[in-house]
Structure formats: C-alpha cells, structure tokens
Amino acid sequence: MTSRRIGLVLGSGGLAGTAFHAGVVAALADDLGWDARTADVIVGTSAGATTAALLRAGFPPTDFVARMTGQRLSAEGETLLAGMPPALSVGRPEPGDDRGGRRRRPASPGMLVHAVRRPWSVRPGSVASGLLPSGRMSTAEVASGFAGLFTDWPSEHLWIPAVRLSDGARVVFGRDAQGQRVSVSEAVAASCAIPAYYQPVMIDAERYVDGGVHSLCNADLVGDIGLDAIVVSAPMSTSDRVALSLDHGWRTAARAQLAVEVRRVVRAGTAVLVVHPTQAERTVMRGASLDARRRPAVARAAYASTRQLLGRTTGEALDVVRSAAQP
Numbered sequence: 001m002t003s004r005r006i007g008l009v010l011g012s013g014g015l016a017g018t019a020f021h022a023g024v025v026a027a028l029a030d031d032l033g034w035d036a037r038t039a040d041v042i043v044g045t046s047a048g049a050t051t052a053a054l055l056r057a058g059f060p061p062t063d064f065v066a067r068m069t070g071q072r073l074s075a076e077g078e079t080l081l082a083g084m085p086p087a088l089s090v091g092r093p094e095p096g097d098d099r100g101g102r103r104r105r106p107a108s109p110g111m112l113v114h115a116v117r118r119p120w121s122v123r124p125g126s127v128a129s130g131l132l133p134s135g136r137m138s139t140a141e142v143a144s145g146f147a148g149l150f151t152d153w154p155s156e157h158l159w160i161p162a163v164r165l166s167d168g169a170r171v172v173f174g175r176d177a178q179g180q181r182v183s184v185s186e187a188v189a190a191s192c193a194i195p196a197y198y199q200p201v202m203i204d205a206e207r208y209v210d211g212g213v214h215s216l217c218n219a220d221l222v223g224d225i226g227l228d229a230i231v232v233s234a235p236m237s238t239s240d241r242v243a244l245s246l247d248h249g250w251r252t253a254a255r256a257q258l259a260v261e262v263r264r265v266v267r268a269g270t271a272v273l274v275v276h277p278t279q280a281e282r283t284v285m286r287g288a289s290l291d292a293r294r295r296p297a298v299a300r301a302a303y304a305s306t307r308q309l310l311g312r313t314t315g316e317a318l319d320v321v322r323s324a325a326q327p
Contacts, residue, residue, distance in 0.1 A: 003324070004228040004229065004320045004323055004324050005040045005226065005227045005228050005229075006034075006038075006039050006040060006227065006228060006229050006230065006231070006320060006321060006324055007039055007040060007041040007042070007043070007222040007225075007227045007229070007230035007231070007270075008025075008036050008039040008041070008042045008043070008052075008055075008230065008231050008233075009042075009043045009048070009217055009218070009219045009221075009222065009230055009231070009232040009233070010042070010043065010044045010045065010047075010048025010049075010051050010052050010217075010233050011045055011046075011047070011048050011212070011216050011217035011218075011219075011232070011233060011234045011235055011236060011237070011258075012045050012046035012047055012048060012210070012211070012212030012216045012217070012235070012236055013046070013047040013048075013235030013236050013289070014046075014047055014194075014289035014290050015047070015289065015290050015291065015292050015294075015295055016047075016235065016285045016289050016290075016291070016294060016295070016298050017046070017047030017048065017235035017236065017289075018047045018050055018051055018068075018295070019068050019294070019295035019296070019298035019299040019302065020233065020235040020277065020281065020285070020298055020299070020302040021047065021048060021051040021064070021233050021235065021302075022051070022064035022065050022067065022068045022295075022299045022302070022303075023064075023065055023298070023299045023300065023301065023302025023303035023304075023305070023306055024231075024233040024275050024302055024303075024306050025051070025055070025061040025064050025233075026061055026062055026063075026064045026065045026299075026303055027302075027303050027306035027307045027310065028061065028231065028306070028310070028321070029060075029061040029062045030062065030307070031306075031307050031310045031311070032310060032321055032322055032325045033325035034321050034322075034324060034325040035060075035061055036055050036061045036231075037055050037056070037058065037059075037060075037061065038324070039055075039231075040156075040157060040227065041157040041159060041222055041225065041227065042055055042056060042156075042157065042158055042159070043159045043160075043161070043217075043218055043219070043221050043222060044158070044159070044160055044188075044191070045160075045161050045191060045210075045211040045212050045215070045216065045217060045218050046191050046192050046194070046210050046211055046212040046216075047192070047235065048217075048233070049160045049187070049188045049191040049192060049211070050142070050146075050188055050192065051064075052158060052160065053146050053149070053150075053158070053160075053184050053188050054149075056154040056156060056158045056184075057080060057146075057149040057150065057154075058076075058080055059077055059080050059081065060074055060076055060077050062074065063076075063077035064299070065299045065300065065303050067081075068295045068296055068298075068299035069295075069296040069299060069300065070296070080149070084145055084148070084149075135193070135194065135195065135196050135197040135198040135199050135200075136199065137197055137198045137199065138198070138199055139189035139190075139192055139193050139198050139199065139201055140189075142185075142188060142189045142192050143185040143186060143188065143189040143201075144185070145185075146184055146185040146188050147183070147185040149184070149185075150183065150184040150185070153174060153182075153183075153184060154184070157174065157175075158174045158184070159172050159173070159174045159175045159221060160172070160173040160174055160184075160187040160188060160190075160191045160211065161173075161191060161211030161214060161215070161218045161221070162187065162190040162191045162193070162201075162208040162209065162210070162211045163208060163209050163210065163211060163213045163214050164206055164207070164208055165200050165206070165207040165208060165209055166206060166207065170211070170214040170215075170218070171208065172218075172221060173187035173190070173191075174187065175221070181204065182203050182204070186201065186203055187203075189201045190203060190208035190209070190211075191208075191210060191211040192210060193208065193209045193210050194209070194210045194212075195209050195210060195213060198210075212236075215257060215261065216234070216236050216237075216254050216257060216258070217232060217234055217237075217257075217258050217261065218261075219232055219258060219261040219262060219265060219272075220261040220264050220265070222265060222270065223261075223264045223265040223267075223268045223270065224268050227270045228270065228271065228320045229270060229271040229272070229273065229316065229317040229320035229321060230265060230270055230271075230272055230273070230317070231273045231274075231275070231317070231321065232258070232262070232272060232273070232274045232275065233275050234254070234255075234258055234274060234275065234276050234277075235277060235285070236250065236251065236254040237251060237254045237255045237258050237274075237276040237277065238251040238252070238254070238255050238276050238277060238282060239276035239277065239278045239279075240278070240279070247282065247286060251282070255276065258274065262274065271315065271316035271317035271320060272317055273313070273315065273317035273318055273321065275306055275309060277302070277305075278305050280301050280304075280305055281298065281301045281302055281305055284297045284298050284301045285298050
C-alpha cells in the first residue's frame with residue numbers, strides 16, 4: 001500500500017495560539033497515534049511557526065501540553081529543550097526613545113507606493129502593516145530560543161511564511177529560493193513580528209513582518225502539491241457562530257478567510273480536517289493572545305476539545321490520518 005502524504009498547517013494566534021496548537025498536536029498523537037513530526041509538509045505562520053519549528057526539531061507531540069502546563073517532559077523532550085526557556089516570552093523593548101516621533105511614522109512608505117501602483121498585488125493586511133509604525137519589541141528572544149535547535153534548515157519540508165515590508169509580498173521561508181539562505185530562528189522571528197508591536201526582522205537587507213498579515217493560516221500553500229490530506233489548526237478561527245463580543249468580528253473574518261483557502265485545497269483533490277476553537281476555548285482564550293499565564297488553561301481546553309472532535313468526526317481526511325498513525 002502506498003504511504004499517504006499528510007500536511008500540517010498551523011495558524012496565527014499569539015501565545016494563546018501556541019497553546020492551542022499544543023493541545024491539537026498532543027490530542028492527535030494520543031487519540032489517533034499520529035505523530036505530527038511525520039507530516040510531509042508543515043506550514044507554520046506566526047504562532048504556528050514556533051510549533052512547526054519545534055516539531056521539525058524533533059520535539060515529541062505528546063510533550064507539548066506538558067511543556068505549556070509546566071509538567072515533566074519525556075526524556076526525549078527534556079534532552080531536546082535543554083537550556084531552552086519553558087515558554088517563550090513576548091520580548092523586551094529595544095533601547096532607544098521616541099524623539100521626533102520616529103516610531104509613529106509608517107513602517108513602510110515604499111510599500112504604500114507599491115500598493116498604489118499595483119493594488120491588485122497587495123492584500124489589505126499588508127497595506128495596514130505598511131501604514132502602522134514599527135513596533136518597539138524585539139524578536140531577538142524568540143529567535144534565540146530556536147537558534148540552538150538547528151544547524152541547517154531541516155531536510156523535511158518546513159514552510160514559514162512572512163511578509164516582505166518593502167512591497168507586501170508573501171515570502172515562504174523553506175520553500176522559496178530565498179528561504180534556503182535564512183536560519184530557522186530568523187524565519188520564525190520574522191513570521192512572529194506582529195506589526196506595530198514587534199520590530200520588523202531584517203534578513204538579507206529586507207525587513208519582514210508577521211506572515212499572518214497575508215493570511216492567518218496560509219493553507220493555500222498546500223493546495224497543489226499532491227497531498228492526500230491536511231490537518232489545519234486555526235486558533236484565530238471559530239467552530240461555530242460567535243455571539244456579539246470583542247472577538248466576534250475578527251474570528252468571523254478568520255473563519256471566512258480560511259474557508260476560501262480550504263475550498264481551493266479540496267478542489268485540488270486534498271482532504272481537509274480543520275480544528276477551530278469551540279466556545280469553550282474561545283472563552284479561555286479571550287484577551288489571552290499575549291498573556292503567557294493563560295497558556296496552561298488554553299492548552300488543556302484545546303486538548304480536550306480536539307479529542308472530542310476526533311471522537312465524533314468522520315471523513316476522508318480523518319481516515320487518511322488514521323491510516324498513517326503508528327500502532
């Protein structure tokens with residue numbers, strides 16, 4: 001029997017998003033026996049980039065929730081993360097001041113010019129990132145956490161999207177030619193550089209910001225590469241209608257954006273399993289995007305909810321993942 005090819009797509013979501021991903025990959029391992037490290041392609045955007053990098057470094061999926069909740073890791077997990085902080089911080093302000101209003105200026109006037117000349121080539125989120133001022137927080141701490149885990153880009157497919165600030169174009173590190181000249185730690189930092197919060201990350205004389213500016217999941221990247229199925233973990237989406245609340249607008253928009261990408265993937269012949277936050281996770285995640293103290297509760301809620309989803313869901317994507325699971 002020919003082995004089935006499976007992709008894993010890990011979307012944006014801040015620190016709460018990394019905790020959500022932790023619950024999802026752990027549940028897939030515990031309930032189905034599917035080790036996310038074996039995915040043929042892993043796409044990680046922003047928060048998803050950190051989870052994707054840990055998986056490609058060899059961190060066991062069954063350890064992800066334990067890491068978020070401060071529990072004991074397996075011997076394999078302990079060895080891999082020796083010397084790495086138990087949870088990445090959100091960074092520290094860079095030295096400097098705001099004299100002359102430098103930090104209030106648009107981060108990329110050149111990108112705005114590009115958008116006027118070629119409006120069809122730039123997404124609204126990219127335009128907004130050019131209009132917003134550069135953030136004051138450094139991604140150096142994010143990058144340093146991964147620097148010791150890789151000597152080269154992994155041989156297994158690891159795709160990390162970021163947005164080039166000069167023209168708003170999406171660059172997929174690890175897939176595009178330029179991606180091979182960047183370290184994993186730099187790519188993760190670039191994909192996590194939230195506009196107006198983090199400073200853009202400089203790579204090869206170009207500045208990059210959060211890959212979620214282009215798309216919160218970038219699931220369209222795996223639509224035409226011959227995969228049998230993909231699993232999408234989408235922390236910023238929602239499994240059902242969201243009642244009027246502070247997160248109603250952006251969660252509804254995130255779900256709609258993902259639905260468009262999923263349709264493209266399905267039309268290309270790839271089955272899709274999407275894990276969205278249910279009401280239980282949304283309640284825990286509300287206001288926790290960059291609050292590390294909320295990660296344990298989010299991870300536990302996502303783990304429980306994903307196990308419930310796997311228990312009641314049927315379909316081709318789940319069948320493919322089950323067929324690839326280890327006994």
